Amino acid sequence: TQSRSSAASDVYKRQLLDEWVATRRQIAALEAKSYALLVERISVHDADVSESPRHRDAIYRSMIAEYSAAGHIPKGSVEYAFTDARTLTRALPAVHATFAAGAITARHVREIVRASEIVDDAIRDGRVEPATMSLYETAVLVVAEQDTAQRTKIHARQVAAALVGETVVERQRRFAAERCVTVKSVDDGLAVLTACLLYTSDAADDLLCV
DSSP, X not given: OHHHHHHHHHHHHHHHHHHHHHHHHHHHHHHHHHHHHHHHHHHHHXXXXXXXXXXXXXXXXXXXXXXXXXXXXXXXXXXXXHHHHHHHHHHXXXXXXXXXXXXXXXXXXXXXXXXXXXHHXXXXXXXXXXXXXXXXXXXXXXHHTTSOHHHHHHHHHHHHHHHHTOOHHHHHHHHHXXXXXXXXXXXXXXXXXXXXXXXOSTHHHHHHOX
């Protein structure tokens, strides 16, 4: 009957949803594995630099170029990936484990790693205890495992600022220091404009509409 057909349809829809979620978790877990491979490559890079310290820059540029070409990824993105992988392994074990389990995505990891920088700096400067990073991880993962990467970014920045005692003014100064505009030439005489700036009003839109 119609009711049975509807029930069967609902079950099938649920199966598709569950399979989709499971596949997404598998993708995230594979992304985590790719990060682990980047960390291993960093070890090889460091060994090469130890043998030829005068060629440090060339060795680094060669590694980035190699992975950029192989993965069809911009060099800047490859550099971020290496940095994120190193930080994840070195300073964020709980986030690393959650990522490896497929519970958060690479985008979540990217935002968590970036926001952790001020906590890491505060620990190195002796302004906060080393255990502060563990508190940061715990607080951030509560949101990351349940929400989007964008909301995780906002939450992570707030948590990091609170843990290191950063004031609103200091946060604004730090964000202002991160502002930049880059121009990259592409085919047909065009260029890609990338702007990283504070978004407080329609002024940001007006700035880019020129």
